[in-house]
Amino acid sequence: MPSTTRRTRRSRTAMGAALAGVAVLGMFATAQAADAATASQRTAQAVHSTSVARAGSTPYVINHYGEENADRGRAERNPAHLVLSEFTSINAVDWKKWDAKRAVGTGEVTGSWCLETCMDKPLKATVTLSNPRTVDGRKVYTSFTLKLAGGAGTYDAEDLHGTRPLATS
Known part of the structure; x- marks a missing residue:
């Protein structure tokens, strides 16, 4: 056999081996990508299930804010x-916590008990929603407590004393 034919045969063999190696590496990479995608899907499903479960156990509040509600x-x-009662609303609320218990x-409170005073200059307050119960198949908070930043002061309003009921429908 001439040396050119041997070189050609060796080249072809080497090329075939290289292509086979690339194919094996490609299959390995594809398998790894598929495993990663499956693991990623499992993780996404677990996160989604956890957030759905968390969302399902996290109460709502029934809000009567706005004409449509x-x-x-x-x-x-x-x-x-949020409309807290027929006398009191809280606006520009920055929720620090919202979980299964409270x-x-x-935010800024206004109410019929402070009329012009708090309509022009809303009162800073902290609201706590609590006592979650299932009402009409939905878990909702049923009570609120309102604390004005400077204390109740001269305001004698039921909504500023103790835990008050929230509307649940």
Whole structure:
């Protein structure tokens, strides 16, 4: 056999071996990518299941804020504006906590018990929603406590004393 033919045969063999190696590496990389994708999907499903379970156990608050919700209310979590009672609302709420037992936020309170005073200059306050119960198949907070930043002061309003009921429908 001439040396050119041997070189060609060796080249072809080497090329075939290289291509086979690339194919094996490609299959290995594809298998690893598939395993990674499956693991990623499992992780995403676990995170989704956990957040769904957490969301399912986290109560809503029935909010009557706005004309469209005045009569029936709307179940919400972390609302920026919340009607606490027929006398009191809290606006620009920054929720610090919202979990299965209670929600705590700070905001600006207005109410019929302070009329012009707090309409022009809302009062800073902390609201705590508590006592979650299942109502009509939905877990909702049923009570609130309101604490004005400077204390109740001269305001003699029921909503500023102790734990008060929240609307649940």
